[in-house]
Amino acid sequence: GAGVSQSPSNKVTEKGKDVELRCDPISGHTALYWYRQSLGQGLEFLIYFQGNSAPDKSGLPSDRFSAERTGGSVSTLTIQRTQQEDSAVYLCASSLNLGTGPYEQYFGPGTRLTVT
Amino acid sequence: AQSVTQLGSHVSVSEGALVLLRCNYSSSVPPYLFWYVQYPNQGLQLLLKYTSAATLVKGINGFEAEFKKSETSFHLTKPSAHMSDAAEYFCAVSDGGRDDKIIFGKGTRLHILP
Numbered sequence: 001g002a003g004v005s006q007s008p009s010n011k012v013t014e015k016g017k018d019v020e021l022r023c024d025p026i027s028g029h030t031a032l033y034w035y036r037q038s039l040g041q042g043l044e045f046l047i048y049f050q051g052n053s054a055p056d057k058s059g060l061p062s063d064r065f066s067a068e069r070t071g072g073s074v075s076t077l078t079i080q081r082t083q084q085e086d087s088a089v090y091l092c093a094s095s096l097n098l099g100t101g102p103y104e105q106y107f108g109p110g111t112r113l114t115v116t
Numbered sequence: 117a118q119s120v121t122q123l124g125s126h127v128s129v130s131e132g133a134l135v136l137l138r139c140n141y142s143s144s145v146p147p148y149l150f151w152y153v154q155y156p157n158q159g160l161q162l163l164l165k166y167t168s169a170a171t172l173v174k175g176i177n178g179f180e181a182e183f184k185k186s187e188t189s190f191h192l193t194k195p196s197a198h199m200s201d202a203a204e205y206f207c208a209v210s211d212g213g214r215d216d217k218i219i220f221g222k223g224t225r226l227h228i229l230p
Contacts, residue, residue, distance in 0.1 A: 004159070035220075042206065042222035043160075056217070091159060102148040102167065102210045105218060107159035 002026070004108035006092050012114045013082055021077045021111045025094030032075050033105060034067055037089040046090075049075065050097055082115045089113070118143045118209045122221035130229045135179075135194040137224050139207030142188065149190040150208040150218065151181055160206065166190060177201070202228045 005024045013019050025032050034046040045059040049069040060066070064082075069075040079086055089112050093105040123138040141147055149166040164175025171183045177200075181192045190207060207221040 033217075043220035045217060045219070048217060093160075102150075102165065102218075104162050104165070105160075107152075107161070109157070109159045 004092055004094055004106050006090075006108040006111050008111060009109065010112045010114075012116060015084060015115055016081055018078065018080045019082055019113065021079075021090050021113070023075045023077070023092030023094075023108060025073065025075070025092070026106055027073075029094035029096050029106070030072075031095045031097040031103070032069055033093045033095075034075070034077050035091045035093065036061075037091055037110070038087075043091065046077070079113075082113075084115045087113055087115045118147065118211060118219050120207045120209050120219060120221040122205075122207050122224050124224055125222065126225045126227065128227040128229055129197045131199055132196050135192070135197045135201065135226065137192040137205050137207075137226065139181075139190045139192065139221060140188050141190060141207075141209045143209055143211065145211050148210045149181075149183060150210070151175065151179070151190075151192050152206045152208060152220075154204045154206065154223075156203070163192070163205070197226075197228050199228050199230070202226055 007022045030051050032049045035043040037043050047067045048056040064080045067077045089110040091110045092108045095103040095105045097103050119142045121140045151163040152160040153163050154160045164173045166173050166183045174180045179194045204223045204225045206223045208218045210218045
């Protein structure tokens with residue numbers, strides 16, 4: 001079947017604008033993760049969804065960042081009032097978490113966000 | 117808190133030479149450890165993972181890693197580098213708990229010299 005997909009692949013926006021990034025996880029995967037990858041900084045955990053549980057938002061860098069997952073499938077990461085420091089590649093991953101892990105996370109190709 | 121440290125943001129090896137990418141971890145509980153690879157303009161792909169079954173773990177594309185508790189290390193090796201191995205490699209750690217949150221290192225970019 002299809003892997004994790006993300007859209008758009010590239011997004012250029014002006015400082016102060018809002019952006020929405022979309023993630024379609026692998027069908028049937030219960031867990032979904034968002035990461036941010038900045039040059040030389042590795043992967044920064046942003047948020048985690050598991051089934052119907054409340055999401056773990058501990059990695060969101062500010063209240064300008066939010067995410068939702070509708071129907072336990074598609075997720076949207078929203079960044080309001082974008083700043084230049086938000087420029088990065090945003091990666092989404094999904095996994096089939098059925099209990100105690102670890103479970104392999106499958107990554108999408110990412111969305112490259114550039115804030116001008 | 118868990119963390120990983122990857123020594124060297126860039127490593128260059130000649131084609132056919134040994135590849136050694138270093139990773140040290142910190143964890144208060146027995147860790148699960150991973151190596152992921154990211155080829156240019158692609159997402160991350162799992163190379164191998166350690167889950168306490170065997171200390172020497174074999175992965176895809178001829179890579180392997182050895183868990184050494186005494187050294188808190190999980191270095192990645194490949195006997196003979198190939199041009200197609202040029203990519204960025206990430207070491208990661210998890211406590212395997214319900215949330216399965218994985219903490220990634222900052223990555224090591226591997227360059228293969230002809």
